[in-house]
Amino acid sequence: MPDIKCLDEVLQKMKVPYEETVYQKGYRYGEGTALRLVRPKNTQQLSEILQCCNAEGIGVVPQGGNSGLVGSSTADNSGKQVVIGTDLLNKDIFQRDGDSLKVGAGFILDTVNQRLENEGMFLPIDIGASGSANIGGLISTNAAGSRAARYGNTKARTSEITVVTANGEVKQIKTDMRAVDPELPQDNSKIDPNNPFIGSQGYLGVIADAVMVVEEKPIRYETVVLVPKDNESISLIRRELQNDFGEALTAFEGMSGEALRLVGKNIQNTGYLFADEPQKVDYALLAEVATKDENEDLDAILYATLERLTDSKDVTTGLMGNSYLYWHHRHHISEAIKLEGQVIATDIAVRGADNLSAFRLEASEKLKKDFPDLMIVPFGHEALGAMHFNMVYPKEKELSPALKKEIQAAVYEPAVVKYKGTFSAEHGVGPHNAWAYDRFTPDEVKKQAEILKQKFDPNGIMNPNLNYGFRNRKGLNVT
Numbered sequence: 001m002p003d004i005k006c007l008d009e010v011l012q013k014m015k016v017p018y019e020e021t022v023y024q025k026g027y028r029y030g031e032g033t034a035l036r037l038v039r040p041k042n043t044q045q046l047s048e049i050l051q052c053c054n055a056e057g058i059g060v061v062p063q064g065g066n067s068g069l070v071g072s073s074t075a076d077n078s079g080k081q082v083v084i085g086t087d088l089l090n091k092d093i094f095q096r097d098g099d100s101l102k103v104g105a106g107f108i109l110d111t112v113n114q115r116l117e118n119e120g121m122f123l124p125i126d127i128g129a130s131g132s133a134n135i136g137g138l139i140s141t142n143a144a145g146s147r148a149a150r151y152g153n154t155k156a157r158t159s160e161i162t163v164v165t166a167n168g169e170v171k172q173i174k175t176d177m178r179a180v181d182p183e184l185p186q187d188n189s190k191i192d193p194n195n196p197f198i199g200s201q202g203y204l205g206v207i208a209d210a211v212m213v214v215e216e217k218p219i220r221y222e223t224v225v226l227v228p229k230d231n232e233s234i235s236l237i238r239r240e241l242q243n244d245f246g247e248a249l250t251a252f253e254g255m256s257g258e259a260l261r262l263v264g265k266n267i268q269n270t271g272y273l274f275a276d277e278p279q280k281v282d283y284a285l286l287a288e289v290a291t292k293d294e295n296e297d298l299d300a301i302l303y304a305t306l307e308r309l310t311d312s313k314d315v316t317t318g319l320m321g322n323s324y325l326y327w328h329h330r331h332h333i334s335e336a337i338k339l340e341g342q343v344i345a346t347d348i349a350v351r352g353a354d355n356l357s358a359f360r361l362e363a364s365e366k367l368k369k370d371f372p373d374l375m376i377v378p379f380g381h382e383a384l385g386a387m388h389f390n391m392v393y394p395k396e397k398e399l400s401p402a403l404k405k406e407i408q409a410a411v412y413e414p415a416v417v418k419y420k421g422t423f424s425a426e427h428g429v430g431p432h433n434a435w436a437y438d439r440f441t442p443d444e445v446k447k448q449a450e451i452l453k454q455k456f457d458p459n460g461i462m463n464p465n466l467n468y469g470f471r472n473r474k475g476l477n478v479t
C-alpha cells in the first residue's frame with residue numbers, strides 16, 4: 001500500500017471532504033475501488049493533494065460526472081489509486097463578462113445553462129449526459145454533441161484554463177482556439193499538442209476552472225425529421241439546409257431506422273416515430289434551426305425548404321411540428337439500444353462529412369455478412385462526419401472479448417484507413433479502446449505524448465490507467 005500519511009494530513013488540515021475505499025463504476029465501462037475519494041473545494045486544496053500524491057507516487061484519477069464512455073474516470077482494482085472527485089471544485093467561481101464565463105470545474109453543464117438562462121445566454125454544448133457531466137469533465141474529454149457542427153466542440157468554447165499539474169503547480173493557460181480541420185472536425189483519438197490539457201482525460205493535470213465562450217440564446221427553435229430518398233440525397237439535403245439557413249442550422253443528425261425502431265419498442269410511453277410504416281424507414285435525418293429574431297417566420301422558411309426537397313423527391317417523408325418528440329427519440333437511442341442486448345459501441349468519424357453514408361453502407365454490409373447475428377444501429381452527427389456506429393449482439397449468445405474486439409476492429413479499420421478518419425471522434429481514449437489507440441496511432445504521435453507526459457507528470461501519477469505513449473513505458477499500470 002502507498003504511504004498516505006501526507007495525504008491524510010492534508011485532508012484533515014484543510015477539511016477536505018473524503019471517503020475511504022470507495023467502489024465505483026463508470027457509466028458504461030470501468031470499475032474499481034479507490035483508496036480515497038477526495039473532493040477538494042478549491043485550487044489550493046487540489047494543489048496540496050497532488051503534491052502529496054506526487055511525492056508518494058500515488059496514482060490519481062480525476063473524476064467529474066463519471067459519464068465518460070471509455071472507462072477512464074474510475075480507479076482500477078488495486079485499491080491503491082486516489083480518485084479526485086471534482087463535484088465541489090471551485091463552486092464559488094461563476095462570473096460572466098459579455099460572452100466570457102469564468103466558471104469552476106465542478107459546475108454541471110445543466111446548472112451552468114440554468115444560471116445563464118435568465119441572462120439570455122447559454123453554453124452551447126449539447127450532450128445526453130448534460131445533467132451529470134461537469135466543466136472539468138467536458139474540457140478533459142473535449143465533448144462535442146449534437147450542436148457542435150454549429151457551435152464548435154468544447155475546445156472551441158474554452159478560451160482559458162486553470163490546471164494543476166502532478167507536482168501541484170497551478171498554471172493559467174490561454175488555449176489555442178484556431179479553427180479545426182474542416183474535413184475532420186471531431187477527433188479525440190490523440191493529445192492535441194497545442195492544447196495538451198483539453199481532451200486528454202486527466203492524463204496531464206486536473207482542470208480547476210476555465211473561461212468558456214458563451215452565446216446569446218436563440219429565442220425559437222424548430223426541428224424536422226426527414227427521410228432521404230437514398231444515401232446520395234443526404235449530402236444534398238444537408239447542403240440545401242446550409243444554404244437556406246446558414247448559421248441558423250444548429251443540428252443535423254442521422255438516425256438509422258433500426259435505432260428508431262428500438263426507441264419505439266424499448267422506451268416506455270414513446271411509440272414509433274413513423275407509426276404507419278416503422279419497418280420501411282432505413283435512415284432518417286433530424287435538422288434543427290434556430291433564430292434570435294422574433295420577427296423571423298422560421299416555420300414558413302423551413303416549410304418551404306421541406307416542400308422543395310419533397311418536390312425534388314430527395315425527401316420521401318418529412319415530419320414537422322413536434323420538436324420535443326423528435327429530440328426525445330434522438331436522445332433515447334443509446335438507452336433503447338442498451339435494453340435490446342449486448343451493445344458493441346464505436347465512435348468513429350470519417351474525413352469529409354459527404355463520405356459518411358458510403359462508410360456506413362460499406363461497414364454495414366460487411367458486418368452483416370461476417371457476423372449475421374449482429375443488429376446494426378448507427379446514429380450520429382452527420383454534419384461532423386461522425387457516427388456512433390453501434391451494434392447489438394443477442395442477449396442469449398456469448399460475446400467473448402475477442403469477438404467484440406474483432407467486430408469493433410471491422411468498424412475502426414475502414415474508418416481510419418480507407419476513410420482517413422478516427423476511431424474516437426468524441427469519447428476520447430481510455431482503457432476501453434486503448435488497444436485501438438495502440439493499433440491506429442502513429443509512433444510520432446505517441447512520442448509526442450511521452451514528451452508531454454515527461455514534462456507535466458514525470459512520475460506518471462496522473463490517470464495511470466491511461467497510456468497515450470508506448471505501452472511499455474515504465475511506471476504506468478496499463479490495462
Ligand SMILES: Cc1cc2nc3c(=O)[nH]c(=O)nc-3n(C[C@H](O)[C@H](O)[C@H](O)COP(=O)(O)OP(=O)(O)OC[C@H]3O[C@@H](n4cnc5c(N)ncnc54)[C@H](O)[C@@H]3O)c2cc1C
Pocket residue numbers: 027061062063064065066067068069072073086105126127128129132133134135136137138139140141142143144145146200201202203205206207208334426427463
Ligand atoms: C447518455 C450519454 C450521452 C453522451 N453524449 C455525448 C455526446 O453527445 N458527445 C460527447 O462528446 N460525449 C457524450 N457523452 C460522454 C460524456 O458525457 C462526456 O465525455 C463528458 O464530457 C464527460 O464529462 P464528466 O464530467 O462526466 O467526466 P468523467 O466521466 O468524470 O471523466 C471523463 C475523463 O475526464 C477526466 N476528468 C474529469 N474531470 C477532470 C478534471 N477536472 N481535470 C482533468 N481531468 C478530468 C477523467 O479522469 C476521465 O478521464 C455521453 C455520455 C452519456 C452517458
